[in-house]
Amino acid sequence: MSSAIALVIHPGFQLLDAAGPAAAFEIAGRLSTGYYDLSLIAPIEGRVESSSGIPLDARKLHAGPFDTIVVAGGEIIRDMDAVRQIIGWLSRAQARRIASVCSGAFLLAEAGLLNGRRATTHWASSDHFRQRYPQVTLEPDRIFIQDGNIWTSAGISAGIDLALALIEADLGPDIARRTAQQLVVHHRRPGGQSQFSALVELGGASGRFGDTIAWIRAHLADTITVERLADQAAMSPRNFARAFLRETGSTPAKAVERLRLEAARVLVENGCTPLDRIAQCTGFADPGRMRRAFLRNFGQPPQALRRAAHGSNSLPDIPCQTKTDTGLA
Numbered sequence: 001m002s003s004a005i006a007l008v009i010h011p012g013f014q015l016l017d018a019a020g021p022a023a024a025f026e027i028a029g030r031l032s033t034g035y036y037d038l039s040l041i042a043p044i045e046g047r048v049e050s051s052s053g054i055p056l057d058a059r060k061l062h063a064g065p066f067d068t069i070v071v072a073g074g075e076i077i078r079d080m081d082a083v084r085q086i087i088g089w090l091s092r093a094q095a096r097r098i099a100s101v102c103s104g105a106f107l108l109a110e111a112g113l114l115n116g117r118r119a120t121t122h123w124a125s126s127d128h129f130r131q132r133y134p135q136v137t138l139e140p141d142r143i144f145i146q147d148g149n150i151w152t153s154a155g156i157s158a159g160i161d162l163a164l165a166l167i168e169a170d171l172g173p174d175i176a177r178r179t180a181q182q183l184v185v186h187h188r189r190p191g192g193q194s195q196f197s198a199l200v201e202l203g204g205a206s207g208r209f210g211d212t213i214a215w216i217r218a219h220l221a222d223t224i225t226v227e228r229l230a231d232q233a234a235m236s237p238r239n240f241a242r243a244f245l246r247e248t249g250s251t252p253a254k255a256v257e258r259l260r261l262e263a264a265r266v267l268v269e270n271g272c273t274p275l276d277r278i279a280q281c282t283g284f285a286d287p288g289r290m291r292r293a294f295l296r297n298f299g300q301p302p303q304a305l306r307r308a309a310h311g312s313n314s315l316p317d318i319p320c321q322t323k324t325d326t327g328l329a
Contacts, residue, residue: 002037003067003170006095008104009042009058010082012075015050016156017101021070024163028179032171039066043085051075061085066095068166073102073122073155087111099151099166101159108152109133117147122155126249140249141258160185208247209233216259220283224256256283261297264290268302275302 005025007018022038029036042048042058049055051074071090076083090098090111100108105121106129108114114136121129126140139145144153144162153162160183168176215232216224229252230240244252264282267273275287284290291301298305 003035004037004039004064006039006041006064006066006069008061008069008071008086008090009040009048009050009056010072010074010076010079010086011049012051012078013048013072014074014102014156015052015054015056017072017074017104017159018050018056018070020157020160021101021163024160024167024179024183027182028167028171028175031175031178031182035171043082043089051078061089064093064095066093067097069093069095069098070159070163071098071100071104071107072159073100073104073106076103076106083107097149097151097166099153099162101153101162102155105129105152106132108150109136113150114152117150118145119147119150119152120145120154121152123249124155141254209244212244213255213259216256217263220260220263221281222283224283226252257293258297260284261293264294264302265298265305268306269308278302 007022009018018040022040025036025038029038040056040058041061043061044058045060046057047055048058069090071086086107087110090107090113098108098113100121102122103125105114105119106125109119109129109132114133116135116137118137118139120139120142123140126138129136130138130140142154143158144151144165146165151162151166153159164176164180167179212229212233216229226237226241229244230237233240235243241252244250244255248255250258260282264278264284267278267282268275271278273281275290279285279287279290282290284293287302294300294302294305300308
């Protein structure tokens, strides 16, 4: 028995939003003797131009039946008539599960499929999405989210992680792992892994906190409090906390933890430095606290990530200051 997958595109769709999941399903289908049957559909039959100008040939939207529907994102305002057709079609669609990649979440939200649910989308669209759909619980720092039979993912390449998760749910971890190997990507990133760093790396939407982010990176092992960060930014703690959240979409505490997590993950995956030393160097103070942070954000403990990254080139041990108080919890 095969599983029918509908990949929904529209004029201005992001090419990788469709091609990434399609490649994953195609490979998994070959590894499982044709389990997946792929269809590319759109409001208008024929050539549909992507945001890059490269077109794909699609069939006209139809009722299926489909087991899974995946809606691509991209420049969804390029052809609003086409978008309205997709929204109407989604509101009537019958499928075991419905998913979106990137700004495809806007189409699911317009169809009412995300009301009262948790969802994610591309970090750059998060503020607009949150304002437009207050009835949706947006989690803008997630790679993908499953809420019941609705799945949403972050931007562009995250569609591959989403597809690998769907494949794992259908065919098990072994097929998903072998699919990832064929795609030459890491076995899918956990859904809880943060996508926040793109905006934070820029210092926020306007770049206002770029120097602050750089200072945090240089002082990960120190005690870092909101008061100390506010002093660095020459602001009062209250104004700093509000402005930082508005600019980056993250509280100062979460940003510090995630910057520590990024640094710790690099050392865990690529090096042989003992975990207790990594915890000290990155400001977690002890391995237990670091382990809990890894489980919350990556869905796996440091030891599992190190095992999964076997074969990577080791980094040398690094000097660091050691502090027992990490400041922000």
